[in-house]
Each structure stands twice: as C-alpha cells, then as structure tokens.
Amino acid sequence: MPLELVTVPCLGDNYAYLVHDAATGATAVVDVPDAAPIRAALAGHGWALSGILLTHHHVDHVAGVDELRAETGARVLGAAADAHRLPRLDAALGEGDSITIGSEEGRVIEVPGHTVGHIAFHFPASALVFTGDSLMALGCGRLFEGTPAMMWQSLRKLSALPPDTLVCSGHEYAEANARFARTLEPENPALILRSGSIAAARREGRPTVPSQLSDEMATNPFLRANVAALKAAVGMPDAPDAEVFAEIRARKDKF
Ligand code: ZN
Ligand code: FE
Numbered sequence: 001m002p003l004e005l006v007t008v009p010c011l012g013d014n015y016a017y018l019v020h021d022a023a024t025g026a027t028a029v030v031d032v033p034d035a036a037p038i039r040a041a042l043a044g045h046g047w048a049l050s051g052i053l054l055t056h057h058h059v060d061h062v063a064g065v066d067e068l069r070a071e072t073g074a075r076v077l078g079a080a081a082d083a084h085r086l087p088r089l090d091a092a093l094g095e096g097d098s099i100t101i102g103s104e105e106g107r108v109i110e111v112p113g114h115t116v117g118h119i120a121f122h123f124p125a126s127a128l129v130f131t132g133d134s135l136m137a138l139g140c141g142r143l144f145e146g147t148p149a150m151m152w153q154s155l156r157k158l159s160a161l162p163p164d165t166l167v168c169s170g171h172e173y174a175e176a177n178a179r180f181a182r183t184l185e186p187e188n189p190a191l192i193l194r195s196g197s198i199a200a201a202r203r204e205g206r207p208t209v210p211s212q213l214s215d216e217m218a219t220n221p222f223l224r225a226n227v228a229a230l231k232a233a234v235g236m237p238d239a240p241d242a243e244v245f246a247e248i249r250a251r252k253d254k255f
Contacts, residue, residue: 009172030054054081184234
C-alpha cells in the first residue's frame, strides 16, 4: 500500500508533509516550520509521530522540531553535512542513504544549491519526492550558498526520477513562479494550461503542491535550461546548460 500523504500549510507560505504507512502505523513529518499545525494534523488523523525528516537547516523548516520531538519522541533525521546547524540529529544522512517509514524504504538525494547541505527524500514505491527548497512548483530555491552549476546538477538528479513522481516542495510560490515562467515561454501550451490551474487553485485556497514531475519537466524553466526553446528565450542558443540555468536564476532574482 502506498504511503498516505497529507499536505500541512504552516506559517505564511510554508508546507510540511505528513507521510503515513497504514500497514505499520508509522508516521513521519517532512520539515517542521511550526509545531502547532503539524500537531493538529496528527491529532486529526489519529496518527502518532515516529520520524522527523529535515530537508535543510533554514529556520522556516526546523523551528518546531525540538517541540515536536519532546512531545512525541520522534527520531530526527537530517543531512550529515549540516549536523552542526540543524537541530540535534538521531541519524545524519548523505547521498544514497536509506531511510524507512514503516515498511517503505526511501533514499536520500543530496541537492545542494539553496544551501550546501540541502537533501531530498525519495520514496520510489509511493512515487514521492520531498524537495524542500530545491526543486519547487514551477521554480527552484534561491542560491543562498551554492553555485548555479551546483543547483543545476541537483535539479538534473531530480529530473531523472520517474516522471509520475509527485514533487512535495516547501513553499506556496507557484503563482509568482508562473508569472516569471511565462516571461520566458509565453507560448508553451503546457505552461499556459498549468498557469490556469495554479490561478484556479489559489482562488479556491488550495495548495499547488504536490506537483507531478512530468509537469515540472514540461513547464518549470529551471528544469528546462537544456531545452532549445529556453536557451533561445534568454538569447543563449549555444551556451552550456548550466550557464543558461544561471541566467534564468539571475533573471528570477530580479523579477
Ligand atoms: Zn530555505
Ligand atoms: Fe524555505
């Protein structure tokens, strides 16, 4: 049975995710921007928290960790590379490490760029990937610590996952991301369609996450720096992919 996924809006525009294995009752949360909404979601489902998975050290992803750990005894897992600036870890993880939620096994993917220690969690059997502020709906995280080449490599790794994978990312930024994407590819039919569904979702107060990886591949400019249409759009038809990505990221920063 696939893992059950619950999207939990937190703070102004953050998302945490509850992941529940019905077979064993195991429940994990990915990122803890704030303990209260996660506590409420757990209570609403009658689930007991067993694990806390952290994508990166920023305060809007870890602020409620100590509180939830104290209440539930859940184990905290995060990047070994950032153990010095994450809440205390029970397991420190790196590329390829295995993690389990009940009976389902996942894998750690290192995705540096937004921060150098950023990691993602992939659960192949349930076709879920938790990307925090690396790959986001129609966007990617700002490069606070890494280089464009580093983030491009990280996004390439995520692009290689099966196209039906659901991308569970850390913020509700899709509407602004859609406006930016359309400056680059105003005629992309998939992007026009997706912009419409994003606008409708936001009007109705629904999250735009999770998103399907195949939709990201077709519409997310940050995954498309290797596509001729995007290279042409930024006037760099012959440039290497990572340089085109750097230009797209620089334009978004000024947008
Ligand atoms: Zn962040
Ligand atoms: Fe964030």
